[in-house]
Amino acid sequence: MPELPEVETVCRGLAKALPRHAIKRVIQNRHDLRVPFPAALKNITGHRVTAIDRRAKYILINLDNQQTLILHLGMSGSLMLHHKDKKYLPEKHDHMVLVMDNGTSVVLNDPRRFGLVALAATKDLARHRFFAHLGPEPLDKNFTAAYLAEKIKTKKIAIKLAVMDQRLVVGVGNIYAAEALFAAGIDPRRAAHSLKPAEIKKLVSAIQKVLKKAIKAGGSSLRDYVQTDGELGYFQHQFAVYDKKGQKCKGCTCDIRKTGGVQRITQGDRSTFYCPVKQA
Numbered sequence: 001m002p003e004l005p006e007v008e009t010v011c012r013g014l015a016k017a018l019p020r021h022a023i024k025r026v027i028q029n030r031h032d033l034r035v036p037f038p039a040a041l042k043n044i045t046g047h048r049v050t051a052i053d054r055r056a057k058y059i060l061i062n063l064d065n066q067q068t069l070i071l072h073l074g075m076s077g078s079l080m081l082h083h084k085d086k087k088y089l090p091e092k093h094d095h096m097v098l099v100m101d102n103g104t105s106v107v108l109n110d111p112r113r114f115g116l117v118a119l120a121a122t123k124d125l126a127r128h129r130f131f132a133h134l135g136p137e138p139l140d141k142n143f144t145a146a147y148l149a150e151k152i153k154t155k156k157i158a159i160k161l162a163v164m165d166q167r168l169v170v171g172v173g174n175i176y177a178a179e180a181l182f183a184a185g186i187d188p189r190r191a192a193h194s195l196k197p198a199e200i201k202k203l204v205s206a207i208q209k210v211l212k213k214a215i216k217a218g219g220s221s222l223r224d225y226v227q228t229d230g231e232l233g234y235f236q237h238q239f240a241v242y243d244k245k246g247q248k249c250k251g252c253t254c255d256i257r258k259t260g261g262v263q264r265i266t267q268g269d270r271s272t273f274y275c276p277v278k279q280a
């Protein structure tokens with residue numbers, strides 16, 4: 001599933017290719033994904049892209065008619081850019097294609113179809129039902145230790161579940177919640193309200209650090225993707241604990257025959273990975 005760093009990478013790829021160009025044609029190969037495609041989608045033809053933005057895991061393509069095309073990649077969605085020197089050959093699960101006036105095609109492919117395409121007035125986005133309830137962006141200046149401390153001071157749920165709550169902060173998905181808690185040395189099962197101020201400070205900085213690092217990794221692979229017209233949005237990660245059950249955590253010095261290495265537990269129906277030594 002694409003997480004925030006992947007979506008940010010997609011947005012940066014689009015930001016290099018689309019602004020100032022007009023949408024010449026919208027090809028719809030089906031009428032819906034998770035929800036029906038908006039009827040007004042055909043009306044975006046002829047309009048220029050003014051800017052690319054992101055809110056949580058939504059990709060926002062702002063147009064010169066004061067409308068915003070909203071895309072979500074769901075569980076399995078991806079966007080491909082095909083430049084005019086390489087002919088676009090349709091593939092299975094290519095559900096929507098934006099053909100730009102310079103010959104670039106933006107192809108939305110989504111085998112499992114949990115993704116979404118919507119349109120909204122740009123000025124109303126903050127109040128839109130997708131966004132109105134969302135907490136701050138994790139890399140925004142509003143996401144501070146003081147903010148998090150205030151939000152979790154009465155919360156009895158596990159800290160991992162708390163930071164994954166989109167109303168508290170957006171874009172900290174399952175992978176990066178585990179990685180950030182490891183980096184901060186906090187047991188993911190701890191009751192949120194039991195965290196001490198110093199731990200909250202460490203956690204906020206760890207969340208920002210792991211996300212920035214992942215975005216940077218995406219950025220370095222993005223160059224290759226754009227050059228080869230490849231898939232935007234997925235790249236190789238180096239994880240410290242995620243998906244490493246029974247293995248040494250990053251920088252581990254303990255005897256894993258005794259500790260069992262990285263543990264996997266289930267929290268809120270999702271897998272959590274943590275080091276029983278460093279996150280004790």
Ligand SMILES: [Zn+2]
Binds near residue numbers: 248261276
């Ligand atoms: Zn360890």
